[in-house]
Amino acid sequence: MQLQYASPASQWTEALPIGNGRLGAMIFGGVHDERLQLNEDSLWSGYPKxxxxxxxxxxxxxxxxxxxxxxxxxxxxxxxxxxxPYTQTYLPLGDLHLAFDYPEGGAITSYTRSLDLDKGAVVIKYEIRGVTYTREMFASYPDQVIVMRLQADQPKALNISVRLDSPLRHRIQASDHQLTLMGIAPEHVDPPYHCSGYPIVYGDWQATKAMRFEAACHIMGDGTHSIESEMYHIRDASTVTLYFNAATSFNGHDHMPNKSENEVHALTMQPIEKAVLYCYDALLARHLDDYCTLFKRVNLHLGERQAPAELSTDQHILKYGARDPDLIALLFQYGRYLMIASSRQGTQPANLQGIWNKEIQPPWSSNWTLNINAEMNxxxxxxxxxxxxxxxxxxxxxxxxxxxxxxxxxxxxxxxxxxxxxxxxxxxxxxxxxxxxxxxxxxxxxxxxxxxxxxxxxxxxxxxxxxxxxxxxxxxxxxxxxxxxxxxxxxxxxxxxxxxxxxxxxxxxxxxxxxxxxxxxxxxxxxxxxxxxxxxxxxxxxxxxxxxxxxxxxxxxxxxxxxVGQKGQLQEWFQDFEEEDPHHRHVSHLFGVYPGKQLTKRLNTEFFQAAKQSLQLRGDGGTGWSLAWKVGLWARLGDGNRSLKLLSHLLRLTRENETDFHQGGVYPNLFAAHPPFQIDGNFGVTAGIAEMLLQSHAGVIHLLPALPDAWPNGYIKGLRARGGFEVDMYWEAGRIVKAELMSNAGGDCRLQVDHSVPLCIEENGESMTMLFDQEGAIKFFTKKGGRYQVKF
The missing domain is CATH 1.50.10.10 (Glycosyltransferase)
Structure with a gap:
């Protein structure tokens, strides 16, 4: 499963993201000039105030x-x-640039650029004058570095110049096998969406109270190596491996960011010094062992791919959208990939843009917005x-x-x-x-x-x-x-x-x-x-x-x-006021439906129906994250076809300069568009698709509660339900045919199925007695660690 393209990225929202929760990079895949736009998750403006x-x-x-x-x-x-005061701002670290020198007159053929979700790695491949060039890049969580392997399939065909840069105040140091960038963050960045002049306040380089940071790129490989004008040159090589890391002087939320330059340097170099002791294949294997443990827990199949296998992802979005169930499965797994890449134990949580930000003054400071967006993440x-x-x-x-x-x-x-x-x-x-x-x-x-x-x-x-x-x-x-x-x-x-x-x-x-x-x-x-x-x-x-x-x-x-208001809607305020914008992107008053549990069809019928009317009146437009929320809401309301309609609105190809808040979508790299880019749309739609297939908020595990007609056959493996359960499901012709559950905690399990009739329950191949409670749910007792198969 991968995102794939036939040309390099020309805009940031076409570039491909990698990350290990702390370090992030957007990879453009240029043939002559590669750019990795870099972030480190603790690099913010300001200090405690x-x-x-x-x-x-x-x-x-x-x-x-x-x-x-x-x-x-x-x-x-x-x-x-x-x-x-306003909050402070999440900042870009800088850029790693790779300039490639090729023989004159060579045409570029067979170009491919892909993000392999099964490996968590970006691969760029192309051919010039009979030489095949390959780049493979990944962000390793176990080794805490970004690793890049550059290869040519013929000797002495790689000629590369490497440089580091940053939009923040910085200086560069070049030494044997390494480039180092040292910088300082602004003491204050005013949010550009409120303040004229957009002031960025720096302190004195020596006396600043703001955060310091350092980034290092260590370069290993064959060929001839030299340094000139803060650039690192490699000539006549066949394989080059780059190891990147960065660190800041962040010292906790309630302390001044006053770690010394020596401490920051040690934090930057220690992971690199350990990583270079491994060969590339060993680093990749360690990355895969960690990443796949998380990513491969869930497997989703919603139907056969409609688009040609070679079609690029941006064209897949443009020509097929939500009509292709394979693209929806890709969108679902992409959200899981982005979560693994931007939020790991020991890191900062994913912010409005995960960890990927190119602007000193990003939209809404790229902070944690707590009235929906951080929670939706x-x-x-x-x-x-x-x-x-x-x-x-x-x-x-x-x-x-x-x-x-x-x-x-x-x-x-x-x-x-x-x-x-x-x-x-x-x-x-x-x-x-x-x-x-x-x-x-x-x-x-x-x-x-x-x-x-x-x-x-x-x-x-x-x-x-x-x-x-x-x-x-x-x-x-x-x-x-x-x-x-x-x-x-x-x-x-x-x-x-x-x-x-x-x-x-x-x-x-x-x-x-x-x-x-x-x-x-x-x-x-x-x-x-x-x-x-x-x-x-x-x-x-x-x-x-x-x-x-x-x-x-x-x-x-x-x-x-x-x-309930005069339109039959769930009132948003204590009086039945008229909304300034009847189609507003926020649907905060529907929290009790999703992600809350207060309003359910069985327990709160009147207000549940009023909430449905509110959502109907709000309409099907909205920003990326708003559409994602509506996918989940319609799933909780039991209308999978309406959820799919919202998915079709979200899977609309958007370009970087579009700014209509009522028309969300996705960019060519599948980033969700507010617009501009906000990652909550990606995370929210993945959660919404899961709600279409499995719900457990109402005291029962509801299988396929909102399956749309367009997904008649499929399976999902590895979803989790409240109560400590893992659930696999298989369905045909819109009806579930088999479910497998693992009980991680033990205790009672209640299953609800709308369109299939249960035939038997088996534990380790042995049939169990089926019981039905007053609500018509199947009820059985599970042992901790037990595996159960329900046939329909």
Whole structure:
């Protein structure tokens, strides 16, 4: 399974990504000039600063009074006094350039450029005057280097010049077999989408408080080697291997990035010095052993390929789109590949662009946007059997809890912890907006921490690791719930409400004006319901906090109830306001359908149907990540054909200069287009496809809950279900014919199937008794480590 092209990339969104979670590279594949655009995941602008706003707490009571009096526009204006500074910015490291010298007059033939998802490697191959040139490149997690092997199939045919460069302030040092780049990050980068002038502030090279970084390219091979003008030249070679690594002075989110140059140099060189002790084949084998352990856990087949085998991926998208089930399977596995490449144990979590960013001032600072995008990045981690890749997000949550405790106290006089719309490597938790410059519709949203705790609970729900629940998840969940206890207050009917409250980034109209600030948005209450519910179950499992559990149950029952509006839709706000944009990309009020579990067809029929009407009214347009969310939502609503329609909208070829927010798509390299590029669309659509095939949020493992008519025959192997199960499924003519389950935790298993009749259940070849519960689900007890086959 691969992405493949017949020419080099001319734009960044045509280049091919590799990564090991910490290092990332975009490979262009040029014949005469190769470019690897490079990133290191801890290279950010700035340093730890004060961002909490003491004026927020005294402002809060005034804002609430205005809202309770129906003065929404005045409350909007006053909310601007509650903001803090903007977050800092994720930065590009630089570029590795390879210039190739060939004999005069040679035509380029048989060019291919591919990303092999089964190997996690990029291969470029072409022929000039009878000589075949090959480049193979991969980012090794076990050896923590990017490795490049350049080969010619005839002696002395490789002539290469190597140089390093960076858009940041830097200097170059060339020495025997090596180029080294040393640089400093800006002390501050203002986000370009708000500030005129786009200032980038550097400190003095010697006295800067900002981060330092170093990158090194070690060069080995035959032929003649020389250095000239900060460039490294290799002549008359047949095989050359390059080893790349980089490091920064990042010293933790709550410390100045003040590691010494010697420390940064050691961090850069140690992996290279170890890697060069292995031959190339051994490094590749170590990479494959690590990578394939993760990637090959899941295998998806949705139907035979419709396009010719040799068709390039960009043309495959353009000419076939979602009509070719093989392209959808490629998109699904590409999301899993990108997760492995951008989020590994010990790294930073995947940000808005994973780890791949070319701009000093990237869109939305390439930060972690917490009102949907960072969460969407990790929806696939548990379902698609990449649970280890979830770990970097958990560490970010721990950092946010620490800083968010202070923000809760200073900004709101509350217990527990809070976080808002944006965060960065310094774990900023206060509302951004440059102390009033931003818009409250996205800035004033203190429930990011509540949403993030869902990921902790889901990791437990899928893996049943009680130690993780006890020592990691529950303490953070409990403190987020304490914040909610203090943030909620009663209205005149005794219902618990939130204020100020937003439905992130969407606005409603009041007379001739619009605002996003009101009371008790559906999003707020759905998130809090989810957290209280998870905390209640967690405290029961752990047998702790009985009194808190009782209080959470009472408060959950008193939450302001969901309401159905005049159009039959699930109301987004506490009143049936008119949306400023009826087709807005955010569908925050539908959280309870997906990724939440509050609204299901069996338990909440009225609001479940109202949510369906809301999604219908919102329409099928949207940015890349919005389309991905809708794929998952329609899957939870049981409409696989509608999910496939959204997939067809996403699999629309987009070019780098397109900027229409209502027309998402994918770029030639299958990166999802917001536009511009945001990786949450890739991760979200992979998770959405998984939801079409398997769901387990409602206490039952639902097989093929939203299979579209266009995928009548296929199989999926290796998906995970809550309760500690791994599931394989095979279907024909739209009906499941066999399912195989592995129970990693033991206990009861409940299966739901809509269109097939179960014939028998076997454990290790021995038939088991089939039982049906009141909902018509198959129920049987599983042993830890047991394997079960269900035939239909």
């Amino acid at each position: 004060e961002w909490n706003n003491p004026q927020a707490q005294p402002t809060l009571s005034s804002v609430r009074k205005l809202l309770l009096d129906g003065q929404f526009i005045a409350a909007d204006r006053l909310c601007r006094n509650m903001m803090g 990790y929806w696939l981690a548990e379902t698609c059997h990449l649970e280890e890749c979830h770990a970097p997000l958990f560490r970010l949550i721990e950092r946010l809890e620490k800083n968010g405790t202070t923000t809760a106290q200073v900004n709101y006089g509350a217990r527990g912890w809070t976080a808002h719309h944006n965060t960065d490597i310094w774990a900023q938790t206060a509302p951004v907006g440059n102390y009033g410059e931003g818009d409250p519709v996205w800035a004033i949203w203190p429930l990011a921490g509540v949403w993030l705790t869902q990921h902790l609970w889901e990791h437990y729900a899928f893996g049943k690791d009680v130690a993780f629940l006890c020592h990691k998840a529950y303490p953070i969940m409990k403190r987020a719930a304490l914040f909610c206890q203090d943030w909620l207050f009663e209205n005149d009917k005794g219902q618990l409400i939130t204020a100020p409250s937003t439905s992130p980034e969407n606005k409603f109209t009041v007379g001739q004006q619009s605002t996003g600030i009101s009371i008790a948005s559906t999003m707020d209450l759905s998130l809090i319901w989810e957290l209280f519910s998870n905390c209640i179950v967690a405290s029961e499992i752990l047998e702790v906090d009985a009194e808190l559990r009782r209080k959470w149950k009472i408060m959950r029952d008193k939450l302001f109830p969901m309401q």
